[in-house]
Amino acid sequence: MPELTAAEQSVVTTALAYKGTGIPIPAHVMAELDEIAAPWPGRWLLPWEEGEPERVVELCAGPGGWGEGLETVLGVTCFDVIGVDIDKDACESARAAGHARICADIARLDPEHPALRWTRGVIISPPCPSFSTAGKRAGLLKANIGILCETIAHVGEAAGFIRLDEVCCAELFPDLEDDCPLCADLGYHEGYAPRSGATWAEVRATLDGLTDPRIGLMAEVAIWPLGLQAAGAPIAWMAMEQSSNLPEEVLDDLSIEFECADWFRTSWAVLEAADLGVASRRKRTFMIATRHKWADITPPTEALPVTAMAEALGWDEGERINTRGQRPLDPATGRAKGGNCFSADKPSWCLTGKARTWVRKRDGLRLTSAEAGLLVSFRATYPWRGSRSSQFQQAADVVCPAVAAFVLAAIHGINWEPLVRDYLFGLYHYDSLWGEYSLSA
Template sequence: MSELTAAQQSVITTALSYKASGAPIPAHLITELDEIAAPWPGRWLLPWEEGEPERVVELCAGPGGWGEGLKTVLGMTRFDVVGVDMDKDACATARAAGHVRICADITRLDPEHPALRCTRGVIISPPCPSFSTAGKRAGLLKANLDILCETIAFVGQAAGLISLSELSCDELHGDFDDECPLCDGNGNDVGFAPRSGHTWNEVRAMLDGLTDARIGLMAEVAIWPLGLQAAGAPIQWMAMEQSSNLPERVLDELSTEFLGAEWFRTSWAVVESADLGVASRRKRVFMIAARHMAAGIAAPSRPLTVTTMAEALGWAEGERVNTRGNRPVDPATGRAKGGNCFSADKPSWCLTGKSRTWVRERDGLRLTPAEAGKLVSFRATYPWQGSRSSQFQQAGDVVCPVVAAYVLALLHGVAWESQVLDYLTGLYHYEDLWDEYDLVA
């Protein structure tokens, strides 16, 4: 854990004196705070006060799906979210839409940074190609799973969040005859064992044997919440998204670590975006964990509404979409091999970066990035940045805002159905509403 120097603490004390007096903090002090807190915002070095937005770290944050779910779909403004992502175009998109982004590798950052000591929530969406059928699925190999799960299982020890009641005398002290506090019958087995002494960089180094480094980002799902807890942050909740192919073994290992750290509840479910009215299909597994809330997640018990691709894009009925060009016809079925066409009178197939090559069969019309965004439930005027390929890749990788809203609403115990329906109505039937939204925003 990095500690502040006396000079750095003096800057914070001076800034707090201005804040207490009601006077604005001078620009030079704000600059100094930002330098001390880097890469995090300097304002996060100041203690959180009642009534201020709750601080949330969003990791592998992408172009803004979770943030749009909170802000635009649910209208929740009680969170101060700072996102981190390596993709410069995704960060540019998020910033253009009003979301805070740090362009960095999350594995190079310390969850115990002094600027994070008032963090209450963590959102994380590790890249899914290592597990998804659209990728090479190296994350499903036993050797890689063994390394990943062993690392996750070690996070609690590194954080000092292994319950004393779960340890034997030998595990805690080694084999010796002296009197052991675990055995004296005075309740001294209540609490956590000492930290292992390993740094987070050393924990991450346990993943070096993976054949695809992206698999190791799943360990960050435990490292960040438990690292924050170890540093004394008032961490309360975590939300995670990943490919629906993520092995249950990994989910079980994560759940075990949170349970051992005395988190109240951990649950997960596979959610299909089309069941929530999104105009495209996308199955993802979502996990939520909470320390002091009885939050749970489940797939919708019934489809909320159905939005077809044609309806979302204003197409006539009967249109079909070609996804892979002219393919050889299978004489047994009379259809192109590889399944390269689908009807636009249903929700679209799951978008990927390759959706940029999809064409409407009748006239060869291609999707625009804005239309791709609408199909995954982004507002029509969302400011996608980067090349055409990059914009489609962002839309293919992102968490659908409507699904993010559903998951976060369940986590925080707030109503979601009417907000989602209102948002979908505006998104797919009253596109001009977003021109007014952008003027206000």
Template sequence: MRTLSRKVKFAVQIAQTARAAGRPVPQEVLPVLEEAAAPWPAEWLLEPLKGDPIRVVELFAGPGGWSEGIAAVLGVKVDAVGVDISEDACATARAAGHRRICADITTLDPEHYALRHTRAVIISPPCPTFSPAGKLSGLEQGNIQILGHAIAYVGEAAGYIPIDVMHDDYDDGECNCDPNAADGKGCYGDGFAPRSGATWADVREMAADVSDPRIALMLEVAIWPIALQAAGAPIQWMAMEQSSNLPEEILDDLTIEFECAEWFYTNHVVREAADYGLPSRRKRVYMIASRRRTPTSTRSIRPLPATSMAQALGWQPGERVNTRGVRGVDPKTGRAKGGNAFSADGPSWCLTGKARTWFRESDGLRLTESEAGLLVGFRRSYPWQGSRTSAFQQAADVVSPVMAAIVLSGLFGVLGEALVRDYMVQHYEMDGMLADPEEFELAT
């Protein structure tokens, strides 16, 4: 963990003493704290008091999918700060009451002193390079190898290479670690080799040769949790969301790094949002890693009754949605080329940024930003910011609050299924979910 100057340490001491006594932080030390903590909140330099909510860092946080899942669906209070590069997405999240830092995540230091009390990390790297909606460059073997090699170096940079693994690099089986190293690490103590000396910028540079820079952002999934662990933060768990097309090789590489660093539970699973009552399709892979030897909860939430797009938006049955306007007709089939329409009597197609062109065929009524948000699990009044194009792209990229709640409920120790059901009943016409409570018992 990075150190503080004497001036900042003194300011922290004054602020900590005032806060422990129930008084506000003295105004004269606030500028010092704010400068030292930037871009993170000044109060994150201070140790949490007993009963304070856990501190959570959200990366690629977007307009608030994970944030809403925690606050609006699960009703859990956390001290969270999200980071995203999109100004519009940050503006949306802020308007909804969520804290945001608008910045390039790769320029931030995961060992910043203000992060020394972080308990959890949530990460949702961009998925276009892995998704069928993109160019699939993330599936190219050369890119997979570059990314995998960089992921495999994270543990070495953080000082979490088990010494028995390191010994494989020596023909004579002898260890060259220094037991008297200044950082206190080494094979004679905690079972790990010393940190390699590489900076996190160096590690990120290892993935610089991928054909699309967005592929390299998957590296942050390993860097942030393990860097926080190396810096001494009381990190407990991480959660990740990504395209269901993410190669198994990458998931395996991530799992290995967490296991080597003694994260005692790792798991990933593919989930289709429509199977959990959402009125739009969205298939994603979710990964959880925990430093606890036993997972917080091994209970899973079973699929919930389906919701149609028409049901969610209050449309009459029989409506169809046109996604591409007037298309040419295929002379062989007599149908419009490209498959440009679907029935609203089932879940909608997966939203992309191009959903801004969708309209109801019966009257030409275009889908609104509010309706797009509702289809992916947000309340109808969610305050989308930016242009229509930007708002639809945000809704397309975001993690559904419902799926976020399902993934995180066990980690927070709450009965997620009941809370998700209540949320869905409130936002969609899903009275049938209340008919037989026994049907929705948590499966083990």
């Protein structure tokens, strides 16, 4: 991890002196800390102390799905979460809802920044279009998968988590009692090979051959946790979300790198949001990894009660949604070609950015961004920002808070079911919600 200069360390020492006496750190000192720590908050330059919120980095953070799942659904407030996203509108939505955001490209940030040396957790949701059926699926091309997996392997080398085979040591030195002389000669530390010397910029440069640069953001799933670990941060857990089409080969290679770095457990599963009571369908791959305890993520054995779209939005039964306007009829079936209607008496179809064109067939009433948010388990008053198109795209891309709560509960040993049930009941079944907020206006 890069060291602070003497002048920068002096500012940190001054801030710690104030903190140690219980005197508030002066504004000018905090401003200097913020400048040194940029783009991270200056307070993160100060060592974490027992009783303080644990520091978490959230990458490709979007408008706040993970944060809502953690704080609003689970009621967990013992984390200091800083989110990073490149989308300005998504950052504004998150900030308006009370979630901290840095608007930046995560692939240009250094996981070994001095302000991150006390980070405990990483949450990351790389963009899905490269793997999703709604996109061009360039992430499924063999050549792209090969480049991505090769880069993931480079992460372990750059972080210094390649082990010498212990069997080899035993065979060469059968009477070995102390440290292996071969390991010592090769520069191994705690059983690991020395770091390759490649910078994170150089590791990321190996992705240059990808036909879609967004595919390369999957490598950040390994770069950030292992980069933090290599720098000595007390990183303890990671949570990831991606398209359900993410190749298992990529998941396997990620698991290998975490296992080589002695992470205690890596687990992944495909979760369907509707099975967790969310009023829309959304199937996504989630992966978690933990260093010091067992944590497992598997789909719930019993799905929560199904929530229909009409039920969630306070509509009568029998409503239908038109998704693509008037389309020519298929003479063989008498139905619109391509299928452009579905019943609101079931969970809605998976939202995409084009959900902004959805209308209630009976009266042509357009879906609003607030209603779109409800369908993916956000509260009715969530402060979406940006144009109508941008707001719908945010709702389409975001991690459903109810599903985020399920995943984070698995990591932290929280009984998720009653909390998710209560949260969804509050969203979808309180009559007063619809009396107070006219979402279709």
